[in-house]
Amino acid sequence: MDNNLLKKEALGVRRNIVSMVYSAQSGHPGGSLSCADILTYLYFEAMDINKDNINGIDRDRFVLSKGHASPALYGVLAQKGLLEEDIHGFRKLGSKLQGHPNMNYIAGVDMSTGSLGQGISTAVGMALANSLDNNGHRIYTLVGDGESEEGLVWEAMMAAGHYKLDNLTVIFDNNGLQIDGKVTDVMNPTPLDKKAEAFGFHVITIDGHDFDQIRNAINEAKNTKGCPTAIVCKTVKGKGVSFMENQASWHGVAPNEEQFNQAMSELEDK
Numbered sequence: 001m002d003n004n005l006l007k008k009e010a011l012g013v014r015r016n017i018v019s020m021v022y023s024a025q026s027g028h029p030g031g032s033l034s035c036a037d038i039l040t041y042l043y044f045e046a047m048d049i050n051k052d053n054i055n056g057i058d059r060d061r062f063v064l065s066k067g068h069a070s071p072a073l074y075g076v077l078a079q080k081g082l083l084e085e086d087i088h089g090f091r092k093l094g095s096k097l098q099g100h101p102n103m104n105y106i107a108g109v110d111m112s113t114g115s116l117g118q119g120i121s122t123a124v125g126m127a128l129a130n131s132l133d134n135n136g137h138r139i140y141t142l143v144g145d146g147e148s149e150e151g152l153v154w155e156a157m158m159a160a161g162h163y164k165l166d167n168l169t170v171i172f173d174n175n176g177l178q179i180d181g182k183v184t185d186v187m188n189p190t191p192l193d194k195k196a197e198a199f200g201f202h203v204i205t206i207d208g209h210d211f212d213q214i215r216n217a218i219n220e221a222k223n224t225k226g227c228p229t230a231i232v233c234k235t236v237k238g239k240g241v242s243f244m245e246n247q248a249s250w251h252g253v254a255p256n257e258e259q260f261n262q263a264m265s266e267l268e269d270k
Contacts, residue, residue: 177248
């Protein structure tokens with residue numbers, strides 16, 4: 001897909017994110033906006049998911065390990081026309097769009113996540129199962145840099161390296177911030193690239209908002225044999241909404257009406 005088209009789709013995903021969080025007056029906009037470009041590329045170009053195979057196993061799969069960023073996942077599914085639920089029901093009583101994604105309710109949600117570290121662990125299990133079953137489809141998982149403070153993340157990385165799961169791509173959303181402030185101040189998990197290398201990963205470091213770099217990294221991961229790949233994406237928390245960018249305070253806060261209107265104006269397709 002042309003980069004300009006990808007940018008337009010990513011704007012739509014971001015509008016969906018802001019609309020959901022505003023409508024619910026609850027949710028996590030900052031970390032959802034930071035990974036919107038990554039998810040847009042995965043769902044619109046990299047993965048072979050569509051309406052015909054969404055409920056099957058014969059396709060690529062994605063696990064949102066940082067499950068609190070569910071607006072990004074719901075947002076991209078809606079933008080691609082794969083989501084049947086109204087996004088404005090997000091986090092509301094009776095809606096299937098829970099604050100953390102539930103695979104039992106939403107087609108296209110490949111794993112229920114929320115407890116940090118468990119998503120990447122199940123992604124490793126999926127990749128191992130595909131390897132044993134000679135299933136050539138790939139497994140992608142997105143891990144937050146704050147999430148990488150969890151020991152479970154590195155146990156999963158160790159297993160992936162041990163089993164040489166070259167069908168697995170672990171993507172780090174490295175926006176540098178978590179709910180309590182700078183990741184490096186709370187519990188410094190860096191350097192993510194060197195740690196991933198030590199666990200047997202082929203590592204690529206990119207700008208997570210540059211579609212050329214995302215495309216090249218995903219293609220390099222597909223062509224890497226004998227080990228899993230980790231893509232460390234430098235991103236901006238709250239990307240696309242000026243007053244949210246690089247602000248830890250927007251980790252889990254909903255905008256008011258004035259802020260919502262400003263955000264949607266900034267995210268217009270111009």
